[in-house]
Amino acid sequence: MTHMVIVGGGLAGGTAAEALRDEGFDGDVTVVAGEAHPPYQRPPLSKGYLGGSEGRDAVILHPADWYADHGIRLVTGVSATTLDPTAYALHLEGGERLSYDAVLLATGATPRMLPLPGHDLPGVMTLRRLDDSDALAAPLRGGGRRLVVIGAGWIGMEVAATARALGNDVVILEQGAVPLAAALGAEMGEVFRRLHIDHGVDLRTSVGVERIVGDGRAEGVVAGGETLPADLVLVGVGAVPNTALAEAAGIELQNGVLVDAALRTGAPGVFAAGDVANAFHPVLQRHLRSEHWANALNAGKVAARSMLGLSAALDDIPYFYTDQYDLGMELSGYAPLMSDAEIVVRGDVDAREFIAFWTDAGRVVAGMNVNVWDVNEDVQALIRSAERIAPDRLRDPATPLAELLS
Numbered sequence: 443m444t445h446m447v448i449v450g451g452g453l454a455g456g457t458a459a460e461a462l463r464d465e466g467f468d469g470d471v472t473v474v475a476g477e478a479h480p481p482y483q484r485p486p487l488s489k490g491y492l493g494g495s496e497g498r499d500a501v502i503l504h505p506a507d508w509y510a511d512h513g514i515r516l517v518t519g520v521s522a523t524t525l526d527p528t529a530y531a532l533h534l535e536g537g538e539r540l541s542y543d544a545v546l547l548a549t550g551a552t553p554r555m556l557p558l559p560g561h562d563l564p565g566v567m568t569l570r571r572l573d574d575s576d577a578l579a580a581p582l583r584g585g586g587r588r589l590v591v592i593g594a595g596w597i598g599m600e601v602a603a604t605a606r607a608l609g610n611d612v613v614i615l616e617q618g619a620v621p622l623a624a625a626l627g628a629e630m631g632e633v634f635r636r637l638h639i640d641h642g643v644d645l646r647t648s649v650g651v652e653r654i655v656g657d658g659r660a661e662g663v664v665a666g667g668e669t670l671p672a673d674l675v676l677v678g679v680g681a682v683p684n685t686a687l688a689e690a691a692g693i694e695l696q697n698g699v700l701v702d703a704a705l706r707t708g709a710p711g712v713f714a715a716g717d718v719a720n721a722f723h724p725v726l727q728r729h730l731r732s733e734h735w736a737n738a739l740n741a742g743k744v745a746a747r748s749m750l751g752l753s754a755a756l757d758d759i760p761y762f763y764t765d766q767y768d769l770g771m772e773l774s775g776y777a778p779l780m781s782d783a784e785i786v787v788r789g790d791v792d793a794r795e796f797i798a799f800w801t802d803a804g805r806v807v808a809g810m811n812v813n814v815w816d817v818n819e820d821v822q823a824l825i826r827s828a829e830r831i832a833p834d835r836l837r838d839p840a841t842p843l844a845e846l847l848s
C-alpha cells in the first residue's frame with residue numbers, strides 16, 4: 443500500500459491531506475502535527491479569534507474525527523525528528539519510524555526573537571500558534587492593558603488593531619521610517635500609519651529598541667532613550683522558515699527549502715509547501731518564498747497532485763489580505779517587482795477607499811484594493827495579461843477594470 447506522509451499541521455499540510463483524498467488517492471495518509479491541535483489556519487489568530495468575535499471553528503480546518511472518517515491518521519503533539527530520504531523513512535519523537543512513498547515538508551516558520559536584554563522575561567510574547575493567541579487574548583480581552591508592539595509588520599499591526607478595539611493602550615515601535623514599508627513601500631505604508639494613529643495608537647517610527655525591562659516580568663521597553671511602560675510586549679519582527687528536518691537530510695536550502703514549480707525538492711519523494719518552501723515561480727522565472735495564507739492553500743493542493751505523480755505547478759499570482767479596524771484590504775501581485783514600480787491610484791486614499799496599482803513600464807505587476815470589493819479577480823486578470831495600460835485609464839473610476847483589457 444502506498445503511504446503519503448505530511449509533516450506539519452498548518453494550512454499547507456492540512457490542505458494537502460484533504461487534496462490527496464479529493465484527488466481519489468485511497469492509500470495510507472499520515473499527518474504529523476507538532477502542535478496539539480488538528481491542522482489549522484492562522485489569520486484569525488491576530489484578528490477575530492484574538493478579539494473574541496470568532497471561535498475555534500474559524501481556525502481549525504476540520505475536527506479530529508474528520509481525519510478518521512477520511513482514513514487519515516492524524517498524529518498531534520508529536521514532532522518529526524529525522525528524515526532519511528535514501529531509506530524513504532521519517533522518524534518521530536518517541537521513536538516511531540514511518541516508511542513513506544512521498545513525504546511533504548509543510549513545517550512553516552517560527553517567529554524571530556530579537557536578541558534584546560530582557561527578551562526572555564515573562565510577558566514578552568510572539569504570535570504564531572493558537573496557544574500564543576490564547577495567551578495574548580487572556581489579558582487583552584479585559585481591556586485597560588498597556589501593550590507595546592515591537593515591529594510594524596502585518597502581525598504587529600493586526601494585533602495592535604485588535605488590542606485597540608478591545609480597549610487597550612498600544613504603542614508600536616518600528617525601526618524603519620514607515621510601517622509595512624518592506625511589503626508596500628513608503629507611500630502605501632503611510633496609509634497604515636495614519637490608520638493606526640487615527641485609532642489612537644502611539645506609533646513611533648525610526649526608533650531603535652534598546653531593551654525590555656522589568657522585575658520578574660516585562661514592565662517596560664526602553665526605546666529612543668525613553669522607557670515605555672508595558673503590561674505586555676509583543677515582538678513581531680518576522681519569522682524564520684523551519685528547515686531543520688530538510689537541512690539535516692542534506693536537502694538544498696536557499697531562503698527555505700528549495701523546490702521547483704511542482705514543489706519537488708532535489709531528493710526523490712520529498713516535497714515542500716507553504717511558508718517553508720522557496721518555490722520556482724514559472725511566470726516570474728525565479729524562486730519566491732511566500733508567507734501568506736493563499737500560498738499555503740494553493741501549495742497544499744499542488745503538493746498533493748505532485749506527490750501522486752500528477753502534473754502540477756504552483757503558478758498563482760501571490761495574494762494576501764488583512765483586516766485592521768474598519769479597513770479591509772486585498773493585495774495581489776509579485777512582491778519582487780513592486781519595489782521599482784510606479785504607483786497609480788484609483789479612488790480616494792484619504793477616505794481609505796481605493797485601488798493602488800503598481801506598474802512597471804505600464805504593466806500592472808501588483809494591485810491592492812482597500813475597502814473596495816469584488817475587484818480582485820479583475821486585478822489579477824490585469825496582472826496576468828501583462829498588457830500596457832495608460833495610467834489615466836487605470837486611474838479613471840468610470841472605466842470598469844474588466845474593460846481595461848483589449
Ligand SMILES: Cc1cc2nc3c(=O)[nH]c(=O)nc-3n(C[C@H](O)[C@H](O)[C@H](O)COP(=O)(O)OP(=O)(O)OC[C@H]3O[C@@H](n4cnc5c(N)ncnc54)[C@H](O)[C@@H]3O)c2cc1C
Pocket residue numbers: 449450451452453454455474475476477482483484485486487488520521522523548549550551569570571597684687715716717718732733734735736738761762763764765
Ligand atoms: C498571527 C498570524 C496572522 C496571519 N494573518 C494572515 C493574513 O491575514 N493573511 C495572509 O495571507 N496570511 C496571514 N498569515 C500567514 C499565514 O498564516 C501563513 O502563511 C500560513 O500559516 C503558512 O502555512 P504553513 O502550513 O506553511 O505553515 P504553518 O501554518 O506555520 O504550519 C506549520 C506547522 O508545522 C509544524 N511543524 C514544524 N516542524 C514540525 C516537525 N518537525 N514535526 C511536526 N510538525 C512540525 C508547526 O508547529 C506548525 O504547526 C498569518 C500568520 C500569522 C502567524
